[in-house]
Amino acid sequence: MPRIVTLTTDFGTGSEYVAEMKGRLLHARSSFTLVDIAHDVPAHDIRWAAWLVGQACFAFPADTLHIVVVDPGVGTGRRLVWARIGTQEFLCPDNGLLTLALRRFPQSAARAIAVPTDAAATFHGRDVLAPAAVRLLDDEPAETLGPAVTDLARLRWPEPEETTAEIRGEIIHVDAFGNLVTSLPAALLPRLAAAGRLRVGPHEITTIVRTYGAAAPGTAVALVGSQGYIEVAVVEGRASELLAAGLGTAVILPVAVSP
Numbered sequence: 001m002p003r004i005v006t007l008t009t010d011f012g013t014g015s016e017y018v019a020e021m022k023g024r025l026l027h028a029r030s031s032f033t034l035v036d037i038a039h040d041v042p043a044h045d046i047r048w049a050a051w052l053v054g055q056a057c058f059a060f061p062a063d064t065l066h067i068v069v070v071d072p073g074v075g076t077g078r079r080l081v082w083a084r085i086g087t088q089e090f091l092c093p094d095n096g097l098l099t100l101a102l103r104r105f106p107q108s109a110a111r112a113i114a115v116p117t118d119a120a121a122t123f124h125g126r127d128v129l130a131p132a133a134v135r136l137l138d139d140e141p142a143e144t145l146g147p148a149v150t151d152l153a154r155l156r157w158p159e160p161e162e163t164t165a166e167i168r169g170e171i172i173h174v175d176a177f178g179n180l181v182t183s184l185p186a187a188l189l190p191r192l193a194a195a196g197r198l199r200v201g202p203h204e205i206t207t208i209v210r211t212y213g214a215a216a217p218g219t220a221v222a223l224v225g226s227q228g229y230i231e232v233a234v235v236e237g238r239a240s241e242l243l244a245a246g247l248g249t250a251v252i253l254p255v256a257v258s259p
Contacts, residue, residue, distance in 0.1 A: 002031045003137060004064040008052060009125065010041040011069070017123070021067070024130035028137040037066075044072040046096050047155055047247070051173045053090075054100025055227050062087035067133055068097050069125035080128050082136075082145050083110040083152060089136075091129045096155035103157060112146040158183040162255075167191070169251040171200070172229070178238025182251045184230040192230060192253055198222045199252040200232050203243045 005025065011017040018039050025034065037056055041049045049070040057066045071078075071093040079094040086105030090098060091113075119127035132145055160183055161168045167188065173181040180200065184192075192198060198205045207221045215221050217236040220243065225231040232251075234242050243249075 002033050004033045004035060004060060005133060005137070006035045006037050006057070006060065006064060006066045007039070007069075008037040008041065008049065008066065009039045009069045010043045010045065010049070011039050013039050015039060017126070020123075020126045021069070021130050024126055025133055025137075027131075028134045030137045030139070032137055035060075041070050044070065046070055046072070048173070050097050050099045050101075050155060053092075053097055054104055057088050057090070057101065058086060058105065060088065063089065065089045065091065065133060065136060067125070067129055068092040069129065070097060071095065071124065074124050075121035078153075079149070080113040080115065080124055080132075081110055081149060081152065082113060082132065082142055084108045084142070089142075091132055093124070094149075094153045096153045098152055099155040099157055102152065102154060107152065109142065110149045110152055111142055112149050114146050160184055160188070164255065166255055167253040169253070171245055171247055171249045171251060174240045174246055177233070178240040179225065179231050179233040180239045180243070180245055180249070181225060181227065181229050181231045184251065184253060186224040186228050186230065188230060188253065189224050191255070192222060195254045197254065198230070198232065199250075199254075200239075200243050200245050201249050203245075205232055 053068055073095055081094045083090045085101045085107050113132050115128055158170050158172055169183040171180045172183045193208055205220050205222045207215050207219055209215055209221045209223050212233055212235055215235050219235045222232050232239050
């Protein structure tokens with residue numbers, strides 16, 4: 001079975017930069033299946049990309065090679081790396097893109113990749129990562145890419161904070177439907193049901209449901225999303241717009257008081 005290679009970038013759909021990377025990959029002697037995950041990651045948004053990588057890439061078969069290029073620091077001293085996390089392999093800048101992946105699955109190996117002297121300082125995806133992928137596809141061992149590293153960069157990732165009165169979180173992702181994914185894990189659903197409400201910024205959400213369609217259109221609801229976190233949605237609408245909320249907006253789950 002041909003190996004699977006994925007591409008994720010902030011280059012934009014139809015970009016010549018995507019085409020150039022694909023052209024470099026096609027220099028591999030081995031056959032492979034190329035899958036575009038996304039090229040419309042918000043420009044320079046490492047945290048958005050880290051969410052996408054951590055959630056989407058692990059749905060692929062074992063040994064898929066994921067090339068991720070969201071690299072506002074291209075040409076600076078930040079490293080380029082190959083890493084094996086769980087059953088997946090990654091080629092990307094070492095700028096925090098792998099934060100959520102590393103939270104979900106163990107890192108078994110990582111290598112720093114040398115930048116050739118003739119590489120364009122502004123396009124390491126084409127001139128460094130794609131050629132590294134070709135080497136791996138043509139059965140060069142990952143050890144030839146460069147020295148081992150153990151200290152991959154990580155972004156600050158919000159954790160819920162509990163007091164006697166409430167559990168504090170924040171919005172960590174806004175999906176394509178405008179749903180607001182919170183940092184509160186699904187395990188807190190019983191406590192949400194007991195409290196009967198969730199505050200997002202200044203807004204209180206009092207409709208707790210299991211599915212998006214369980215309330216009337218236009219209703220703001222809280223539920224557990226498919227990615228394992230409590231999220232807030234507006235039935236047939238956009239919670240991000242109705243609640244004027246986005247990344248970093250505070251989320252408060254009151255602690256229910258026993259009668």
